[in-house]
Amino acid sequence: MNKFFLSDTYLLKGATLGDIEAVEGVCEVREFEPGQTIVTEGDRSQDIMIVASGRVRVERKDGSVVDELRVGAMIGEVAFIDGQPRTASLVALNEARLFVVPAEPLRRILRERPALELVVMRNAAVALCQRLRGVTQELELLRVDE
Numbered sequence: 001m002n003k004f005f006l007s008d009t010y011l012l013k014g015a016t017l018g019d020i021e022a023v024e025g026v027c028e029v030r031e032f033e034p035g036q037t038i039v040t041e042g043d044r045s046q047d048i049m050i051v052a053s054g055r056v057r058v059e060r061k062d063g064s065v066v067d068e069l070r071v072g073a074m075i076g077e078v079a080f081i082d083g084q085p086r087t088a089s090l091v092a093l094n095e096a097r098l099f100v101v102p103a104e105p106l107r108r109i110l111r112e113r114p115a116l117e118l119v120v121m122r123n124a125a126v127a128l129c130q131r132l133r134g135v136t137q138e139l140e141l142l143r144v145d146e
Contacts (some may be wrong), residue, residue, distance in 0.1 A: 006099070009050050010123050011074050018114040019109075026105035032092035039075075039090045046083060046103035049075040054096025068093070077124045080106070089129045 006012050006027070007020050011061075015023075029052070032038055039045065041061050051073045058066040060115055066088050069075065077085055110117035 005052065006050070009072055009074055010127050011048065011050065011077070011101075011120060013119075013123050015116055015119045019113055019119070021118075022109050022113065023101060023106065026102055026109065028100045028102065030100055032096045032098070034092055034094050038092060038096075038098065039086050041086055041089045043065050043086045044060060045086065046076065046079045048077055048080050048101040048103070050099045050101070051075070052097040052099050055093040056096055056098075057091045057093050059091060060088055064079065075128065077127065081121075081124060088127075105142045 006024055007015070007017075012020050012023060030038075032054070038049070038056065051069050052072050053071060054075070056069040056075070058069060060066060069090075075090060075098075076086075078084075110120060
């Protein structure tokens with residue numbers, strides 16, 4: 001695993017090198033074939049995943065495509081934070097490699113490193129706010145088209 005890959009993701013932006021190394025120490029690398037399901041909507045898993053290579057489609061049970069994620073995209077922070085089931089399914093569009101940060105080891109690290117917990121939660125909040133703004137803009141466009 002590239003030592004600097006996680007430091008370039010928004011999950012750990014602003015974390016110390018020691019904090020990044022602690023998180024890297026619990027990461028797993030998983031590889032997926034084209035068309036392979038990575039996560040299914042409704043799953044109870046709370047791991048955070050980061051796309052290291054390839055592309056991943058985010059889709060709903062009804063088959064509608066929500067998004068397409070590329071290298072560096074983080075997945076699963078909502079389930080990690082609120083403990084609720086996954087809100088969408090993930091499917092590899094081509095050969096994809098993901099870094100998986102298992103929820104329980106990450107929670108343990110965050111309890112042991114309160115400054116890192118602040119960094120991670122702040123970064124997740126900023127990312128979620130950006131997504132919310134994007135959805136709000138899309139809704140406004142839909143209202144204009146009516």
